[in-house]
Amino acid sequence: EVQLLESGGGLVQPGGSLRLSCVVSGFTFSSYAMSWVRRAPGKGLEWVSGISGSGDSTYYADSVKGRFTISRDNSKNTLFLQMNSLRAEDGALYSCARDQGTILTAQFDYWGQGTLVTVSS
Amino acid sequence: QSVLTQPPSASGTPGQRVTISCSGSRSNIGDNTVNWYQQLRGTAPKLLMYSNNQRPSGVPDRFSGSKSGTSASLAISGLQSEDEADYYCATWDDSLNGPVFGGGTKLTVL
Numbered sequence: 397e398v399q400l401l402e403s404g405g406g407l408v409q410p411g412g413s414l415r416l417s418c419v420v421s422g423f424t425f426s427s428y429a430m431s432w433v434r435r436a437p438g439k440g441l442e443w444v445s446g447i448s449g450s451g452d453s454t455y456y457a458d459s460v461k462g463r464f465t466i467s468r469d470n471s472k473n474t475l476f477l478q479m480n481s482l483r484a485e486d487g488a489l490y491s492c493a494r495d496q497g498t499i500l501t502a503q504f505d506y507w508g509q510g511t512l513v514t515v516s517s
Numbered sequence: 518q519s520v521l522t523q524p525p526s527a528s529g530t531p532g533q534r535v536t537i538s539c540s541g542s543r544s545n546i547g548d549n550t551v552n553w554y555q556q557l558r559g560t561a562p563k564l565l566m567y568s569n570n571q572r573p574s575g576v577p578d579r580f581s582g583s584k585s586g587t588s589a590s591l592a593i594s595g596l597q598s599e600d601e602a603d604y605y606c607a608t609w610d611d612s613l614n615g616p617v618f619g620g621g622t623k624l625t626v627l
Contacts, residue, residue: 433562433618440519440605441562441607443615443618455615457613458613493562496567502609502616502617503564505573507562507563509561510561
């Protein structure tokens with residue numbers, strides 16, 4: 397059974413940092429591209445960042461470019477999102493999602509339940 | 518402001534057919550395939566349709582998808598109460614070099 401479990405969310409002050417993790421099981425992690433997708437309260441889904449199966453290619457939404465860094469440890473079946481210089485508008489439920497292939501597309505076939513990030517002073 | 522435009526709401530009565538539209542541009546829908554997600558209240562999104570009109574295993578054939586030019590549509594026939602959810606279209610955007618989502622459509626079954 398495919399499972400994705402996020403952690404690392406919490407309350408952080410504006411300008412602060414957080415590191416999210418997503419531990420996966422039930423499939424060959426390195427064979428799939430992965431993404432982080434967020435949903436702010438009262439808003440829709442927003443793709444944040446993605447990474448190829450090998451980790452060689454990374455992609456970012458303009459809203460987080462230069463502040464967030466995505467990475468993965470294929471030996472530990474874990475996806476990461478390092479979030480720096482956090483802003484109030486970054487507050488959201490962050491979910492990791494598996495792409496259907498090795499390269500990034502927009503076909504996310506499995507999702508985690510998410511970890512909540514709140515940015516407030 | 519989402520790159521892909523969806524109506525914020527749609528509604529129908531049980532048994533009816535409902536269509537949700539998704540409008541984009543050449544750099545996204547025009548040159549790439551469209552996917553649809555269903556998000557029931559309090560749950561993670563679920564891939565409902567991929568590559569314009571392909572249903573993942575387990576998705577009823579009441580759901581169908583289509584694409585024409587820079588627009589796409591999701592149709593739900595034989596509407597059921599359990600179809601009440603938020604629906605999102607998504608595709609790759611060549612200009613932004615990443616996936617983009619529509620703003621979402623909240624479907625209400627009256």
